Amino acid sequence: MELLLQRCFDGMFNGAIYASLAIAVVMIFRSTGLLNFAQGEMAMMSGYVALVLLSSGGVAGTGIAGWLPGHPWPVTIAIIGAVIFGFVLGAAVERFVMRPLEGRSALSQVNVTIGLLILLNGLTLQIWGSNGRFFPSPFPADIDDFISIGGARLRLTTLGVWGVLIVVIAVLGALLRYTRTGLAFRAISSNREAASLVGVPIGRTLTIGWGIAAGIGALAASLVGGAIILEPLTMMKMLIYALAAATIGGLDSPKGAIVGGLIVGLAQSLVPGYLGVPTELSILPPLIAMILVLVVRPHGLFGTRPIARV
């Protein structure tokens, strides 16, 4: 029982990270019908930017960041900086890369996001090298920072990450619900052509949407730092978990993204423990779940069942 609880708590931390990245993926999929394969790498770059903002030296780019007032920044402020960087990066990608390709085949849009994945990964490797970097957690992360529940340790970082996730969902929900841009975004998601006919500014709204999605990704990459070490391959694995989460939940459902993230996170900590799958192969359970969902129920748990006229 204690062990079960412990494993659940461990899985919940990862689950929150996957869920945030999955929300970013879902936001873009809902509005544009596109899977952004570069989402993870955009997030990773932002994570490194956070690292630059909070380090006093030893990381490429701290020299440039040095003239920023008060640099090196405390962790929380640095993460906000990274989120802003992520927003700008995401918006720029939409405006200057994706927008000109509007109306081109789905294949060329996929190709571009794959190109961006390779490019951003290469750039990160080029700038910051392949060595893993320790990234401090914004929450108390010492060995004794935990709440004991039924003998299992619920770490404060896990609580913190879930707190942030809930805030993000609330803010995002409010943005979509109560702002003009949010309304426009929902309109585009539900029917793009009709939205454009009634004068919704498609381009501007999508730019903001991509920016927000990348900002959420940046947050995920910065928060994951508390648990693992940032290195250029980190986010590629994160991405496949996030994509699995988004698929299991239903690619166009934000609610599904969160539930999916939790499922993948828990599966990752429970399945190796109980079914004897070696930890190294923890990528297999989410992957198999994703394949099964795609084959049997492509719209996932909460997604819209696709209806096609033939």
Add this chain to the structure above:
Amino acid sequence: MSRRTKLGFAVLALVAIALPLISDDLTLRRQTQLIVLVLAVLGVNLITGYTGLISLGHGVFVGTGAFAMANFIDWGLPAWAALIASTVFVGLVGVILGLPGLRVRGLHLALITFGLALAFPPLVRRLGKLTGGTTGRDVDIEFMPPAFLGIDEHAQIWRYVVCLAVVSIWFVLAWSLVNSRMGRALRGVRDNELASAAFGINLTMAKTGAFGISAAMAGTAGALQAILFPFVSHAQFDAFLSLRLYAAAVLGGLGTLAGAIFGVIALITVPTVNDALGLLDNEAVVFGLGLVVMTFVAPDGLAGLFSGAGQDPDSGDSTNTTD
């Protein structure tokens, strides 16, 4: 055969003859290793360009081919038999891994294959007995020319010629495939599944067949790599190999056989230019940037760039019918 194609063949033949003459042994080995990758790119092209099923996981098939080769040689098979056996084996693996492609298409299939590419290295690390686990393993073969030729000091050229021959055989097979009933069926599946089914094309056969053949091509590439450099480890077949193969196929041009050749020319020249300029010590930046830029300026890839500007007057395919 159009004049342009003939010219292309002539240039290729010249380059193929010139390469071993101008390169030293080490460079030639590196180039041979890249040239066999043309088969993997051709495999991606067949499944993505001709059949319309995106595969971001062909590195898995290259890797499986390499490890299969190593094991078949362990069993005592002669090299040529091991090469055929690993090709067939990877073809079967491709049929199995391609099964989701029967129901899943487009982005979702890209997702699945990308997941497979990421899961392959950890799987290989676990299968220690067959694959050498985390450290990798030697392949127990010396790829030397037969003794009666008496050209032992030019072994590298012999390897180059053998690989080139295998690659050519696959190209002839691929050429006859895409121009056969099956090839037309694949393009039909790509352009409109329902319509093809209505015309009596067996979608299941077409898709699994395409996946199997395309995987087998990549498997041959892996098997050849395993004997060109007799050491295989999981690190050689990470997700980036798959992405690079996909990038090469797109850069070269999807849906044309020439595209695969152009793709591998890109695979070869990018690192060379990189070395020469000394600008960047990783080629990923160039590949990624190339993929993004090419999507804008030449959506049909390098092959499209070279053939699109002036269609052959005798090919009967005129783009300016309105004039």
